[in-house]
Amino acid sequence: xxxxxxxxxxxxxxxxxxxxxxxxxxxxxxxxxxxxxxxxxxxxxxxxxxxxxxxxxxxxxxxxxxxxxxxxxxxxxxxxxxxxxxxxxxxxxxxxxxxxxxxxxxxxxxxxxxxxxxxxxxxxxxxxxxxxxxxxxxxxxxxxxxxxxxxxxxxxxxxxxxxxxxxxxxxxxxxxxxxxxxxxxxxxxxxxxxxxxxxxxxxxxxxxxxxxxxxxxxxxxxxxxxxxxxxxxxxxxxxxxxxxxxxxxxxxxxxxxxxxxxxxxxxxxxxxxxxxxxxxxxxxxxxxxxxxxxxxxxxxxxxxxxxxxxx
Amino acid sequence: xxxxxxxxxxxxxxxxxxxxxxxxxxxxxxxxxxxxxxxxxxxxxxxxxxxxxxxxxxxxxxxxxxxxxxxxxxxxxxxxxxxxxxxxxxxxxxxxxxxxxxxxxxxxxxxxxxxxxxxxxxxxxxxxxxxxxxxxxxxxxxxxxxxxxxxxxxxxxxxxxxxxxxxxxxxxxxxxxxxxxxxxxxxxxxxxxxxxxxxxxxxxxxxxxxxxxxxxxxxxxxxxxxxxxxxxxxxxxxxxxxxxxxxxxxxxxxxxxxxxxxxxxxxxxxxxxxxxxxxxxxxxxxxxxxxxxxxxxxxxxxxx
Numbered sequence: 001x002x003x004x005x006x007x008x009x010x011x012x013x014x015x016x017x018x019x020x021x022x023x024x025x026x027x028x029x030x031x032x033x034x035x036x037x038x039x040x041x042x043x044x045x046x047x048x049x050x051x052x053x054x055x056x057x058x059x060x061x062x063x064x065x066x067x068x069x070x071x072x073x074x075x076x077x078x079x080x081x082x083x084x085x086x087x088x089x090x091x092x093x094x095x096x097x098x099x100x101x102x103x104x105x106x107x108x109x110x111x112x113x114x115x116x117x118x119x120x121x122x123x124x125x126x127x128x129x130x131x132x133x134x135x136x137x138x139x140x141x142x143x144x145x146x147x148x149x150x151x152x153x154x155x156x157x158x159x160x161x162x163x164x165x166x167x168x169x170x171x172x173x174x175x176x177x178x179x180x181x182x183x184x185x186x187x188x189x190x191x192x193x194x195x196x197x198x199x200x201x202x203x204x205x206x207x208x209x210x211x212x213x214x215x216x217x218x219x220x221x222x223x224x225x226x227x228x229x230x231x232x233x234x235x236x237x238x239x240x241x242x243x244x245x246x247x248x249x250x251x252x253x254x255x256x257x258x259x260x261x262x263x264x265x266x267x268x269x270x271x272x273x274x275x276x277x278x279x280x281x282x283x284x285x286x287x288x289x290x291x292x293x294x295x296x297x298x299x300x301x302x303x304x305x306x307x308x309x310x311x
Numbered sequence: 312x313x314x315x316x317x318x319x320x321x322x323x324x325x326x327x328x329x330x331x332x333x334x335x336x337x338x339x340x341x342x343x344x345x346x347x348x349x350x351x352x353x354x355x356x357x358x359x360x361x362x363x364x365x366x367x368x369x370x371x372x373x374x375x376x377x378x379x380x381x382x383x384x385x386x387x388x389x390x391x392x393x394x395x396x397x398x399x400x401x402x403x404x405x406x407x408x409x410x411x412x413x414x415x416x417x418x419x420x421x422x423x424x425x426x427x428x429x430x431x432x433x434x435x436x437x438x439x440x441x442x443x444x445x446x447x448x449x450x451x452x453x454x455x456x457x458x459x460x461x462x463x464x465x466x467x468x469x470x471x472x473x474x475x476x477x478x479x480x481x482x483x484x485x486x487x488x489x490x491x492x493x494x495x496x497x498x499x500x501x502x503x504x505x506x507x508x509x510x511x512x513x514x515x516x517x518x519x520x521x522x523x524x525x526x527x528x529x530x531x532x533x534x535x536x537x538x539x540x541x542x543x544x545x546x547x548x549x550x551x552x553x554x555x556x557x558x559x560x561x562x563x564x565x566x567x568x569x570x571x572x573x574x575x576x577x578x579x580x581x582x583x584x585x586x587x588x589x590x591x592x593x594x595x596x597x598x599x600x601x602x603x604x605x606x607x608x609x610x611x612x613x614x615x
Contacts, residue, residue: 060382072401073377073426080426086375090427093372107426159324162331169335177342178372184400185338189376193391193401197378201394224327 008275041289071192080110122239128288243281249299256291363422373429376401380421407594413504442466474592474609483606484554491554495601508537557596
């Protein structure tokens with residue numbers, strides 16, 4: 001769907017006098033930097049992420065029964081929620097062994113609720129708003145960028161479709177071994193359980209992963225491996241909540257792509273690439289809002305598809 | 312030029328895919344190897360699955376490692392396995408020597424809360440409904456003592472089979488004819504359980520336990536009294552002429568364990584705790600056993 005838009009003939013780039021900085025009568029470089037230091041959405045997102053994870057911890061610590069369980073499976077005031085990739089692996093194995101009929105109604109409620117939530121919220125919202133590993137990786141990413149800038153290390157990029165290989169591979173692996181193999185190495189589950197039930201030796205694996213991301217490849221796990229994020233992306237492909245791009249406000253500085261975890265979703269911000277006046281970010285977008293914060297022309301905004309037309 | 316670029320991309324993708332597949336194959340082989348070395352069944356004495364656990368084969372993939380059973384347990388008997396348990400990492404277990412399941416939640420909440428039914432509630436539910444029907448037939452609703460829940464809870468509890476207790480006859484104090492005085496596991500032991508108040512059972516006339524504790528109005532509390540809530544073992548002080556703690560503190564009671572009394576050739580009485588069919592493997596006997604190494608252990612049962 002997005003590819004078809006991408007392959008349309010691009011719109012003719014606007015002339016210099018229609019660029020947003022010319023309208024304001026500003027120097028281009030100055031204009032680009034005008035939003036530097038704006039961290040509005042990050043300052044909302046980080047507390048939300050920390051709040052959700054701390055809520056898990058204090059629910060258990062103080063016996064609050066608000067958000068029980070861990071990120072693999074939880075109960076929010078009595079309503080079950082399931083990790084969808086975990087559930088998919090489990091469903092795959094249990095459909096071959098016949099265990100599937102024994103699953104409780106609570107499991108199905110949790111599985112469907114999660115799908116509905118992220119089908120509304122869209123893309124990989126889970127990643128940037130809930131996932132504790134994302135938070136660590138975001139900090140690691142900053143360090144990585146710093147080191148790249150200082151030319152201490154080289155950036156290594158891979159093909160992003162690699163994650164579909166991992167996605168299918170781990171399901172096949174689960175079927176072959178009759179074990180939830182991915183859950184054993186899943187940093188999300190490991191960190192979540194370590195925070196709630198106490199740390200274990202497996203945190204060394206997380207440490208290794210973070211170091212690898214710092215010195216070798218930026219956001220390696222999130223971008224190229226994590227099947228959970230891939231599942232979330234699949235669920236939220238057609239979500240109404242998304243990032244809207246308005247071409248007439250864009251100054252083509254591409255700062256948004258620099259800060260983006262998944263820059264390919266912002267393919268249209270490059271000069272001469274956009275094929276429509278308005279574009280929406282695709283399925284891989286984590287809705288983190290970093291691009292919104294950094295955009296000098298306010299060309300990028302959160303939107304609810306359909307609702308903006310109604311109002 | 313453009314074709315070259317896509318070609319390069321494709322080659323790069325295939326290359327990294329090959330690495331990815333190899334990595335996953337390595338993980339798969341690793342899992343297979345661990346399974347071969349350790350065996351898929353990791354159950355042992357200190358690794359007891361919570362009540363209602365289904366066969367280990369299904370448990371290992373059915374358990375999504377959420378830890379809801381851990382959180383709901385009022386005595387915190389359930390823990391999540393560490394990396395030492397290899398493939399069972401993150402799955403729940405009970406170490407009965409440290410903290411057994413004493414059924415003080417009354418309704419097997421860990422089983423009820425499990426979303427994937429690897430702790431299977433259906434048999435307990437059926438068992439409970441059966442006795443409730445029976446109770447309604449036999450009792451009058453207008454009776455002020457009418458309380459079907461009590462029998463339901465009891466029936467559900469007795470339907471649990473986590474394991475079966477086994478006696479080590481070489482170290483058991485009762486077999487040696489020795490008594491026990493004091494608190495079994497020392498002053499710093501953290502385990503708790505709900506005393507069933509059966510202090511005089513098993514024919515031990517003089518073996519009367521006395522308990523000291525802060526609860527219940529600050530007065531003396533006898534460990535022979537039935538408790539409504541679990542309390543620390545270290546607050547309970549026993550005085551038995553012949554040690555019979557495993558018998559008197561069993562939450563199931565005479566269906567699970569009894570003190571067998573017989574006479575030797577000289578006509579002196581000898582004692583031996585005898586484990587019966589009703590044993591649920593809850594492990595309270597293991598925790599209260601005063602010998603340094605427990606003289607009674609629970610052997611896990613792998614249900615099919």
